[in-house]
Amino acid sequence: MTDLDIFSIGIEKIIEILSILMLSVLVPTAIFIGRNNIRAFRRDLVRDLEHLFDFAKQKDGKSLIIPSFELVKYKYDPDSNPERSGAAEAHSFQYYLLPVTIYSLICFCGFWTAFASGQNFSNNIFLQPLLYNPSSTDQSHYFTLSVVSYAFAGGYCWTVNYLIKRISNFDLSPLSFLRCCYHIIFGIFVAVTCWHVASSFFDEPALGSTFTVGIAFLIGIEPRLMLDKLMARYPWMRLKRTKKETKDLQEELPLDTILGIDSYMKFRLSEFEIEDVQNLATTNPIQLFVETPYGLYEVVDWVAQAQLILAVGTKKTSMLRSYNIRTIFDLEKSMDNDFLKRKLTEILTDRKDLEGIKFRASGKKRESVVENSSELELDPSDYIEAIVAIIRDDLHVKRLRQIWDVIKIRVDERPGQTEKDKKKEKNSKEELNSYDDAPDLQSDDSGNIITLIKDIKNPPEDSASAQDGK
Numbered sequence: 001m002t003d004l005d006i007f008s009i010g011i012e013k014i015i016e017i018l019s020i021l022m023l024s025v026l027v028p029t030a031i032f033i034g035r036n037n038i039r040a041f042r043r044d045l046v047r048d049l050e051h052l053f054d055f056a057k058q059k060d061g062k063s064l065i066i067p068s069f070e071l072v073k074y075k076y077d078p079d080s081n082p083e084r085s086g087a088a089e090a091h092s093f094q095y096y097l098l099p100v101t102i103y104s105l106i107c108f109c110g111f112w113t114a115f116a117s118g119q120n121f122s123n124n125i126f127l128q129p130l131l132y133n134p135s136s137t138d139q140s141h142y143f144t145l146s147v148v149s150y151a152f153a154g155g156y157c158w159t160v161n162y163l164i165k166r167i168s169n170f171d172l173s174p175l176s177f178l179r180c181c182y183h184i185i186f187g188i189f190v191a192v193t194c195w196h197v198a199s200s201f202f203d204e205p206a207l208g209s210t211f212t213v214g215i216a217f218l219i220g221i222e223p224r225l226m227l228d229k230l231m232a233r234y235p236w237m238r239l240k241r242t243k244k245e246t247k248d249l250q251e252e253l254p255l256d257t258i259l260g261i262d263s264y265m266k267f268r269l270s271e272f273e274i275e276d277v278q279n280l281a282t283t284n285p286i287q288l289f290v291e292t293p294y295g296l297y298e299v300v301d302w303v304a305q306a307q308l309i310l311a312v313g314t315k316k317t318s319m320l321r322s323y324n325i326r327t328i329f330d331l332e333k334s335m336d337n338d339f340l341k342r343k344l345t346e347i348l349t350d351r352k353d354l355e356g357i358k359f360r361a362s363g364k365k366r367e368s369v370v371e372n373s374s375e376l377e378l379d380p381s382d383y384i385e386a387i388v389a390i391i392r393d394d395l396h397v398k399r400l401r402q403i404w405d406v407i408k409i410r411v412d413e414r415p416g417q418t419e420k421d422k423k424k425e426k427n428s429k430e431e432l433n434s435y436d437d438a439p440d441l442q443s444d445d446s447g448n449i450i451t452l453i454k455d456i457k458n459p460p461e462d463s464a465s466a467q468d469g470k
Contacts, residue, residue, distance in 0.1 A: 016115050023156075024107035028100050028177070031163045035172045042170070042290050043076040049286070066406065068399050072287045075170065099177035103159075106181055110152035113145060125149045144192060150213040151191035154220025155184035168271045168291065187220040194219065253277035257314055258305050259326065260298065268292065281306035282396045285403055300407070303400055304328050311391045312348060319347045328397055329404065331388055332376060336366065345384045373405050 050073065114125055125145050159180035166172040195216070218225060253276050255266045272291060274280050285303050289296045304327035309317045311328065320326075323343060325334055334340035346352060366376040375392070378385040391397070 020108060020111040020115060024111055025104050027160065028104050028107070028163075031160075031167060031172070032096055032100060034167050035170070038167055038170060039076055045290050046073050046076050049290070066286075066402060068284050068286045068403060072284065072290055075287075076290070095174050096177070099174040099181075103177045103181050106184055107156060110149070110156065110184065114149035114152065144195065146213060147191050147195045147216045148188055150216040151188045151220035152184060154217040155187040155223075156220075158187075158221045159183055165271055165273070169273065170291070183223070184220075187223040190223045191216045191219040253309060253314065255280060257309055257317075258302050260302060265294075277306045277309050281310040285400060296407070300400065300403065301327065304404075307394075307397055307400065311394075316347050320344070328392065329374065329401070332378075332392060335376070335378065335385055335388065341384060348384065348387060372409065373401070374408065375401060 049069070125142070162180060162183075163172065163176060166176050195212070255261050255269060255274070255276065256263075257277060258280065261269070269275075269280070269292070272288070274283060274288075280303060283303065285296070285299045288294070288303075289299045292299070307328040308320070308326070308331060311331075312320070320331070323334070323340060325331060325340075325344075331344070334344055366378075369375045369377055378389045380386050380389060392401075
């Protein structure tokens, strides 16, 4: 062996060690550091968002508490809560040290087995698995190591993806690393067990193929894959039975049904464990805005669409969209129009004949349930209004409405409009609406039309006397 060969072997060993250290030590460390970076970035975004909602006040002048925002603020900025103590210590480095060390050691052993068990770097178990050599007395051991290596590789890929998701959702904890350790070890045990069971039925040379390592890799990703497939193929193996009525309730509502969500956005939302319409309908819009690159108005619209689909189903939602009813709040607004109200009743009840159904007379202005709220009064004796009232009474709808109303107040503001002008305009409109028989006119800032209507409906006494004299 020449000096050049020795030097080449030394270089290969250095590459092996650096690769193993990078994948087993640096990756877990980078994941832990990434958690703190994500927190710092989102904390700044939450503080900026706080200024947007700071204007919302109650009647007594106190700030309006928006629970959806407060939960997000305390999640990323625990120091803002004076009543909360020990929040920073709960996620200090000392609690992560042992779980991260265990995970790194398991990964180090797995990569050492895969990359450093061969004669050289180009002839290791991972690159050339299941090599069959009849003259080798330890071939069965080599086969088993090949299965272990690929099962570990599948488990490692799953754990990295799992830890990145935990960072995205900002719920990475020491238990997350321990769960990853269990997943890798469990996957290796299942793969090796399946290998030995298969070896009892077939010769090892017949099993020595890329198909075998492919199965081992899949088992490493999902150790319960084999068991779940057996349960699906042979239902009698299940300890619990599923009735037909229960299966009929199993319905998947993909995110593609939301206008504005494409396949890439669907993939991004899945990083935050939002897999279907129900997850999106019940999520916190402010938290989704903070944790994703999408705008606040866009997120609010998505959630409002999802809540409508969740309430009435995809088929009826498609029919409602033909009348430009896209969100859960559009459903409520349609109550003021006779035509839309009847169409809505036909769609939601699957009835064409509306005989015997009681409707509230439209045309009368509805009052807000709460001042400055978009939630309007609904008549429970009215058939369709009672249905809409039930739909809008869910907590996630109420939460979205609070955010909707706060943003709407800010959006409705105009340049140069003072509080005095707003109050004057409101009083003028209320006074105008008090004259039921008056023409449908809009008052200007001076209130001249109001005075004109007063004179028409209640003429001055001297004018009336003059009319009688004539």
